[in-house]
Amino acid sequence: MGWNPTPGNPSLLKELNQFLILDALRRYGSLSRSDLARITGLTPPTVGVIVKGLLEEGYLVEQASLPGSGVGRRPVPLALNPQAGIAVGVNVSPTKVLILAVNLLGQIQARRSFAIAAGASAEDVLEQVIGNVREMLAELRPRRVFGVGVGLHGPVDHQRGLLRFAPHLGWRNVPVADLLGAALPGPVVVDNGVRCMAQGELWFGAARGIENLVCVAVGTGIGAAIVLDGRLYRGADGIAGEIGHVTVDVEGPRCDCGNYGCLETLASGPAIARQAARRLKQGVPSLLVDWGLDPDSLAAADVARAALAGDELSRQVFAEAGMYLGIAIANLAKTLNPSRILIGGGVAQAGDLLLEPLRRTLAQRTEGLLPGEVPVEPIQLGADAGAIGAACLVLERFFRGDTVPQILDFIER
Numbered sequence: 358m359g360w361n362p363t364p365g366n367p368s369l370l371k372e373l374n375q376f377l378i379l380d381a382l383r384r385y386g387s388l389s390r391s392d393l394a395r396i397t398g399l400t401p402p403t404v405g406v407i408v409k410g411l412l413e414e415g416y417l418v419e420q421a422s423l424p425g426s427g428v429g430r431r432p433v434p435l436a437l438n439p440q441a442g443i444a445v446g447v448n449v450s451p452t453k454v455l456i457l458a459v460n461l462l463g464q465i466q467a468r469r470s471f472a473i474a475a476g477a478s479a480e481d482v483l484e485q486v487i488g489n490v491r492e493m494l495a496e497l498r499p500r501r502v503f504g505v506g507v508g509l510h511g512p513v514d515h516q517r518g519l520l521r522f523a524p525h526l527g528w529r530n531v532p533v534a535d536l537l538g539a540a541l542p543g544p545v546v547v548d549n550g551v552r553c554m555a556q557g558e559l560w561f562g563a564a565r566g567i568e569n570l571v572c573v574a575v576g577t578g579i580g581a582a583i584v585l586d587g588r589l590y591r592g593a594d595g596i597a598g599e600i601g602h603v604t605v606d607v608e609g610p611r612c613d614c615g616n617y618g619c620l621e622t623l624a625s626g627p628a629i630a631r632q633a634a635r636r637l638k639q640g641v642p643s644l645l646v647d648w649g650l651d652p653d654s655l656a657a658a659d660v661a662r663a664a665l666a667g668d669e670l671s672r673q674v675f676a677e678a679g680m681y682l683g684i685a686i687a688n689l690a691k692t693l694n695p696s697r698i699l700i701g702g703g704v705a706q707a708g709d710l711l712l713e714p715l716r717r718t719l720a721q722r723t724e725g726l727l728p729g730e731v732p733v734e735p736i737q738l739g740a741d742a743g744a745i746g747a748a749c750l751v752l753e754r755f756f757r758g759d760t761v762p763q764i765l766d767f768i769e770r
């Protein structure tokens with residue numbers, strides 16, 4: 358009996374059982390059939406039938422059996438087959454595109470990146486993505502393609518594969534899944550980049566085994582991804598997690614969104630640079646002045662560098678940004694009760710400069726309500742998290758039996 362879910366075949370139970378087995382192997386790496394039965398709660402005969410199908414299709418491999426101590430059949434460890442195929446993960450940030458080819462184990466098999474030219478249209482950038490992915494696949498010659506996952510900045514309609522708005526690129530209503538799907542193999546899955554980051558951390562990074570999680574990306578903008586009971590929560594319109602536009606100071610500066618005192622106006626990279634510039638112009642002494650930097654062209658990275666060198670003005674700016682993040686995250690923690698907070702994005706590279714005041718504020722504002730401090734940790738996958746996670750979204754759809762990978766024959770072999 359082969360494993361080949363066909364559309365319209367109501368084999369939901371079988372799909373669920375396959376998911377349990379594939380997901381257990383992802384989490385544990387290598388398991389015998391009896392381990393799988395114990396962990397998934399499936400009967401040994403059910404495990405046997407599903408494993409046989411997955412082995413025949415090449416999704417699993419049997420590893421060399423461990424030396425047994427007694428007589429009888431030794432358990433044969435099973436694992437996901439790293440040669441089974443490739444999922445492509447694409448991350449489109451405001452300034453560049455990263456493309457990774459990832460196998461079933463989350464291992465990166467190839468990488469490409471390019472800068473987004475100022476004023477480039479979405480169509481131009483997606484054409485470049487298509488060219489790069491096709492070249493990458495032609496070089497790798499994978500057995501099959503599980504699909505292409507795309508993380509985008511700004512609100513995304515995940516169901517329709519549509520980018521609603523990319524604030525820093527000025528793109529609106531781009532049918533990304535349709536445009537890429539017409540030219541690339543396998544299903545195309547589109548989501549917000551922070552959600553992709555969270556999915557990557559959940560499967561292969563700092564959030565492995567965690568069911569309830571908030572992942573916050575602090576960069577040019579600020580966004581959050583919410584994971585509830587092990588799955589991404591998107592909300593009714595797909596905009597859940599727009600933490601950059603929650604109010605943290607009712608008297609605060611006006612935001613691009615029209616409101617006042619949004620988190621993004623007080624803790625994003627541009628906000629950090631702006632706060633430092635404002636103090637410099639007030640004549641506050643600083644290393645930034647000693648270094649001859651122009652207040653009007655400061656970057657958050659300059660402020661971080663000065664803070665690390667002991668500059669008081671810069672440390673103060675990061676302490677404030679961390680405090681505002683702590684206020685917003687405390688509100689989220691009290692609303693959602695996550696067991697961990699992960700912080701990623703460019704500004705998060707400042708590390709404890711940002712995380713210490715954040716943790717302090719979070720602890721102060723949740724004390725007495727939550728039983729303990731919610732751990733706040735940096736992400737593990739770094740700048741690759743979004744693209745790896747976009748690939749994981751594709752793999753998850755395959756694991757759940759929602760999509761069928763495409764055997765590559767359109768590319769010359």
Ligand SMILES: [Zn+2]
Nearest residue numbers: 602612614619
């Ligand atoms: Zn706003």
